[in-house]
Amino acid sequence: MTNLLSVRNLDAFYGDFQALFGVDLDVEAGEVVALVGANGAGKSTFLASVTGLLPTRPGSILLRGANIAGEPAFRIARAGVAMSPEGRRLFASLSVEENLRLGATGGRKGHWSLEKVQALFPILKEKRRQGASELSGGQQQAVAIGRALMANPDLLLLDEVSLGLAPVVVRDIYESLPAIRAAGTAVIVVEQDIGRATEISDRLYCLQEGRVNLTGRSRQLTRDQIGAAYFGRARSAA
Numbered sequence: 001m002t003n004l005l006s007v008r009n010l011d012a013f014y015g016d017f018q019a020l021f022g023v024d025l026d027v028e029a030g031e032v033v034a035l036v037g038a039n040g041a042g043k044s045t046f047l048a049s050v051t052g053l054l055p056t057r058p059g060s061i062l063l064r065g066a067n068i069a070g071e072p073a074f075r076i077a078r079a080g081v082a083m084s085p086e087g088r089r090l091f092a093s094l095s096v097e098e099n100l101r102l103g104a105t106g107g108r109k110g111h112w113s114l115e116k117v118q119a120l121f122p123i124l125k126e127k128r129r130q131g132a133s134e135l136s137g138g139q140q141q142a143v144a145i146g147r148a149l150m151a152n153p154d155l156l157l158l159d160e161v162s163l164g165l166a167p168v169v170v171r172d173i174y175e176s177l178p179a180i181r182a183a184g185t186a187v188i189v190v191e192q193d194i195g196r197a198t199e200i201s202d203r204l205y206c207l208q209e210g211r212v213n214l215t216g217r218s219r220q221l222t223r224d225q226i227g228a229a230y231f232g233r234a235r236s237a238a
């Protein structure tokens with residue numbers, strides 16, 4: 001079976017500086033994959049490569065077997081990849097509902113509609129007419145995820161959902177994941193919190209200085225294994 005996403009031997013550069021070295025990563029349809037690693041390990045660079053914000057070598061990123069590496073970001077979005085970016089990046093002067101509707105401008109058909117997103121995060125219906133900037137951090141995060149879902153992606157990328165949020169709020173946000181994957185949307189979650197990352201994901205990849213140094217089924221990896229990989233004392237996983 002063809003994977004939804006196959007990343008093969010991905011290198012990424014900022015000018016002369018190489019940030020990713022030969023990264024291999026797979027995501028199957030409906031799967032939740034966690035990407036962890038210390039600050040500067042290359043997680044955001046990986047997401048920028050997949051979404052087309054950073055140029056990459058053709059053939060290094062395949063979506064349903066078709067090359068998307070080197071394609072412009074809007075084409076990759078139309079092919080079915082959407083991101084909830086670090087820092088949420090909402091349109092502060094627009095209402096919650098307007099922010100959500102903007103996510104649907106690519107015109108992809110699928111499970112997600114305004115009603116379905118509001119059912120997933122009921123607060124977004126309650127606050128639909130409020131300005132996005134008036135919402136709490138957790139509510140803004142829900143808008144950012146909802147906006148990405150409105151694009152009806154096959155693959156949703158979540159960058160640092162927990163940034164600046166209380167643990168209980170983060171838990172509420174991640175409680176949406178089973179419904180998202182049940183709708184057939186696969187998710188890559190970039191997460192600093194190792195415990196949470198293993199709890200919410202099927203499989204996990206750890207990056208260190210631009211290289212994958214640990215991968216495996218989340219439930220089979222021990223905290224020690226992940227901790228060692230995270231801090232650069234990698235041991236091989238089963």
Ligand SMILES: Nc1ncnc2c1ncn2[C@@H]1O[C@H](COP(=O)(O)OP(=O)(O)OP(=O)(O)O)[C@@H](O)[C@H]1O
Pocket residue numbers: 014017019037038039040041042043044045046
């Ligand atoms: N625009 C840029 N120009 C030059 N170097 C960059 C740029 N963005 C990131 N880097 C470098 O690339 C490497 C990977 O950074 P990246 O932001 O992908 O890491 P990260 O794992 O997402 O870290 P964080 O958790 O801090 O967001 C780092 O060494 C970083 O300094």
